[in-house]
Each structure stands twice: as structure tokens, then as C-alpha cells.
Amino acid sequence: MGRPPCCEKVGIKKGPWTPEEDIILVSYIQEHGPGNWRAVPTNTGLLRCSKSCRLRWINYLRPGIKRGNFTTHEEGMIIHLQALLGNKWAAIASYLPQRTDNNIKNYWNTHLKKKINKFQANLDTKMTSDSTTYQLVSKNYTENSSAYASSAENISRLLEEWMGSSAKTSTAPDGNHKEFPSIMSTKNNRTECSSSTRPSLDYYRPQIDQEDKNVIPADEFESILSFNNLNDMAFEISSCYSSKRGSESSGTGIDQNDLKAENNPPLSFLETWLLDETSGQEVMELPQIF
């Protein structure tokens, strides 16, 4: 077919955007709105291809983009959504409205994948027993995520078993994050949930090797996987789900605030949501396990 590659035209600039270019692009979009990217370079005089303009806007200049460090809450959401959805960064980003798919993808590749790999390596070296649950946790975080996510049944089973054998709550301090100047600033509205009835995760937690700087601190990892994070994620997903369905969900009589307040196992809820989404059922019920 031989479609000419993007930005192959002579005179098209590549590389990092300058502040001047950003200003031109933002000014144009403020006036005309995003879209019709083909016309942007022509009308602005920018020596960039339309695709580059679009990416610059979406990934960097668009209002509402939160930049800087990810919070542990966001990390937890990404980890579990990645396990559920695979490398569907756009889908994952839809649950983190302040983050772009590119941002999440980069963060996954540079931070989270390593963290999980280190955690797994640590588990492999430290845990020699043949615990069923260890195998479950280990399996959960090392299998190819895409293949793993391909089976809703498998997801359901693993998550349910995993939740059934976890998890101890730990306070997850939010990491510092910088807000993009002059853009929407949103704070996490987090609700603490009691977890007194849940068994300790200590058994599955990696042993701490003080001399090994590569080992992820157990507290940090646990905070990522903490019940609070999972519960928040379930709540946020349920909110999105609710907004997707609009009046349908109100017909179920389920109050999303109630969902959060009642300590429902979040992954069971996720599982329900996932399966429900797949089957197209109208009624969403929350199993009471604890």
C-alpha cells in the first residue's frame, strides 16, 4: 500500500517541543477546540505533523492532566487494572481521568513492572515452602497479563481465592505529586475502611533483606495492595460503571456510597462487575463474603 510515514515531509520538525510551540498550539486549540488535527500545522505555522500536535495536546497540554509522582492509590489501581485488562492503557486511563494512557504506560514500564518483578524475585528466593496461597499470589503477579486477563473465569477464581486469604490493612501514605500549573487540581477522597476481620498478609509478605537495596520494602508493596486501595479502586470503577449505565444503576437501588462504606470485598465486586459487563446483565449484586 505504501502510505507515507508520518512526519516524512521535508521541513517537519521532530524532537522535544519548545515552550513557544506549546503556546502556539494551546492558543490555537483554545480558539478552535481540539480536533481536525490535519489543519493545525497549516493554520498555526507549526513545523509539526498533525499527529505530533495531537499527541502533544493529549499527553501534555490538555487541561486536567496530573503530572508527577503517582500515589500509592493510583499504583494499586494500575496494577490491578493491568491484571484485569492487560496492556489496554487507554482503558486503564479511563479509570484515572487525570492520567494519560501514555503516562500510565510509561509508569508501568519504568516503575511498576520492576516493582512487581522484584517482589516476585524476592518471593522466589525467600519463600521455599510450597504454600498454595504463595503459589496463588506468585502466579497472580507473574503470569502474562494479557493471557491472564483473557479468561474472566480465571480472573474471577484467582481474585476470589486471593481475597479469601488476604489481606491486612496498612496505611498507604500518598506519595508527593506535583500538579500541572493552572490546571484542575483534584485530591483523592479516600475513606478508611475497617479490616479487623481479615487475616494477616504477613505470611505472604516477602522477607525483608536489609542489605538488599533492590528488594521492594514490604510495607510499600503491601500498601499498594492494601485493602483500602482495592476498595477505592472498586469504588471508582463502580462510579464509572454507574455513570456508564446512567439511570439503569439507580434502578438497582444500589447506593455507591453504601458500597464503599460496607467493606464489601472489592475484588469480589470487581469480579461481579467484570462478569456482569461481559454478560450484559442488568442487576449488579454484591456478594457478602465476610
Added chain:
DNA sequence: AACCTAGACAACCGCGAGCCC
């Protein structure tokens, strides 16, 4: 001080889907 290396993030590329004519 110079060089090297790894980490972090921005930007690019190739491909596919959807739309329009």
C-alpha cells in the same frame, strides 16, 4: 572534570478502525 550508565519521561512509529465520498 570527564566520561559512563541507568532511570525517567517525552515523542515517534506502525498499524488498525471508523468515517466519508
Added chain:
DNA sequence: CGGGCTCGCGGTTGTCTAGGT
């Protein structure tokens, strides 16, 4: 129906910078 165009997504590469030697 088919071809061209545009947009969006996911993978990959490029660039910058901080830390180490």
C-alpha cells in the same frame, strides 16, 4: 464496495538528567 483520510492505540525509540566511577 472500495479507496483515501483521520484518529486512536500500543510498542518502541530518543532525549535529558542524575548519580556513579
